[in-house]
Amino acid sequence: MAVILVLIALGSIAFHLLSPWWWTPIASNWGYIDTTLIITFWITGVVFTAIVLFVAYCLYRFRHRPGQRAAYEPESRRLEGWLTALTALGVAAMLAPGLAVWAQFVRVPDNAAEVEIVAQQWRWSFRLPGADGRLGAADIRFVSDDNPLGLDPEDPAGRDDVIIDGGDLHLPLGRPVKALLRSYDVVHNFYVPEFRAKMDMIPGMVTYVWFTPTRTGAFDALCNEVCGVNHYAMRSRVVVDAEPAYRSWLDQQKTFSQFATRSPGGTRDAALLRRVAEDR
Structure with a gap:
């Protein structure tokens, strides 16, 4: 199962980079929207790959072995703090470009x-x-x-x-x-x-x-x-x-x-x- 998860992560990255199905060539000034989507793809792609590889690592590292007992740790304030900070940073990084583009999207030039x-x-x-x-x-x-x-x-x-x-x-x-x-x-x-x-x-x-x-x-x-x-x-x-x-x-x-x-x-x-x- 760990090997399968690693292959899923690597296959997803390869499909994104090598896929022939991409956006049609742009014909207006809204290349900003493409840039915003690409930023979102990179952030969510990194998170997806990290989670899948982490699960694969856990399956391998903590697999059942005779005589080995699982350690029970109900909470970790340090881990929760890191996860909260990284999640907030990722969400802000995805929202900020979209808000900037939206501000341009609703502001029509005077000569339009x-x-x-x-x-x-x-x-x-x-x-x-x-x-x-x-x-x-x-x-x-x-x-x-x-x-x-x-x-x-x-x-x-x-x-x-x-x-x-x-x-x-x-x-x-x-x-x-x-x-x-x-x-x-x-x-x-x-x-x-x-x-x-x-x-x-x-x-x-x-x-x-x-x-x-x-x-x-x-x-x-x-x-x-x-x-x-x-x-x-x-x-x-x-x-x-x-x-x-x-x-x-x-x-x-x-x-x-x-x-x-x-x-x-x-x-x-x-x-x-x-x-x-x-x-x-």
Whole structure:
């Protein structure tokens, strides 16, 4: 048994160092999160290895032998003191980097551009500010076929907002982005593995996450919270473009005012939305 425990400890270390299953290459500024996880792995790995090897040593050193009697020592204040101090030091070493990263995680840069990400079973929709650089107000009461994100038709700031319903979200390279997160039905979670950052989307609340894309490419956007039978299929893509390509893509997208009148019933629905706003 002692030999088996030693092999378990050595095998665990070898698997961690040689494993081909590692994180995907990072594509945002949140390499701090990777560093925090690596610190946690090292601390817990050292503790795990030390405990397993200590148990193996005890099995071998204090194995049964004819004529040998076990010594009974109910407590040791010195040992308890060492264990308490080392445990407190280890916990502090794991918590401190996480708290430092969290402080950065919730502090959004002043120059961050806002985008909105809306989740519903089982699809993603996106909204970007128009020429005025501001997102208009939204309310779930305004949701309709021609207003899938529930924008307030009486808010001038929302008329030039870019609506992407079911398509890919494009973002410019190297510019910080604050993603406002909403859910229409159940708890979802917006997660792009290469960005490392993720956040729950809770009905009735607007949560947020911010990041700066650092690499061009197309990255899968996943729901990382079980949200129903088709949870596995709730996918989209975030495409990071260089500035010229991003501007070219943005110029081709429809604004809210165009979106609401794209079908024969659009004008009727827009009038209905105005009446709802008046009743409100």
